[in-house]
Amino acid sequence: MNYTIRKPEASELQTIAQFQIDMAWETENLKLDTETVNKGVKHVFDHPQIGNYWVAEADNEVIACLLTVYEWSDWRNGNVLWIHSLYVKESYRKKGVFKSMYTYLKEMVEKSDEFRGIRLYVEKTNLNAQQVYEAIGMTKEHYELYEWLK
Template identity: 55%
Template sequence: MITIRPAKYKERKIIVDFQKKMASETEDLQLDEKQLKKGVEAVFEDFNKGIYYVAEDNNKVVACLLTTPEWSEWRNGTVVWIQSVYVRKDYRGKGIFKTMYNFIKQMVEREDDLKGIRLYVEKTNLSAQKVYQAIGMNGDHYQFFEWMKSF
């Protein structure tokens, strides 16, 4: 049975590994492990940065995601961003992300100061886009733009 829960600090190495795999699979990026490790640890050290959640099957972590807060003055509350989603290959297609998403959605529905959920997806990641549409999310409202310094 799959259970969803906040990640524990001792699981940071698993999360680092998942994030390296996700970057490689989705964007063909090879992340600097030392920098990534510091970034993951920073989340555990400061919950204002976000919260990692994991999916567990028989005490084995099989997926993770990171939620980060965005203040919305229009809604006078926080929008939860889902990012850094990774599901082990041998667990894909089994509804793991849907289970994780529903866990986050129920949290948002329970807490008055939480107003919604957003995520972004690589334009070429069509399989992920299909999953997000299937669980009731839409990509119709906003176009995402960014500028990032080089690694």
């Protein structure tokens, strides 16, 4: 199936926010505050220097989204795109939706003088996602992720 990959319209903000709420519940059994998520998604729309949302569309319906944010790499003298907030509607999983989105971004990076690569992180227990990432040619690297969150 062919998917259209594009930046979302402002009218699709609620769809993206709901995808984030659904993802948090599904992957971490975490109930997010709807108002906070709506404001967070809108903030990205209002401040594209932070990053960009991308959506996949099929049959005039948004079926997936992801957020790309920038990491400056002094080693590479350019930005690395980090994929965050990836969500694919359950009925479209295992149908190449993320592969289409990733291919779109990879081609954008390859043509760009600004971007140097693509990274993402994945929950250690999310083996299905890890298999997808490896199947499309991403590699598990030697870095571990540490964080402190308020």
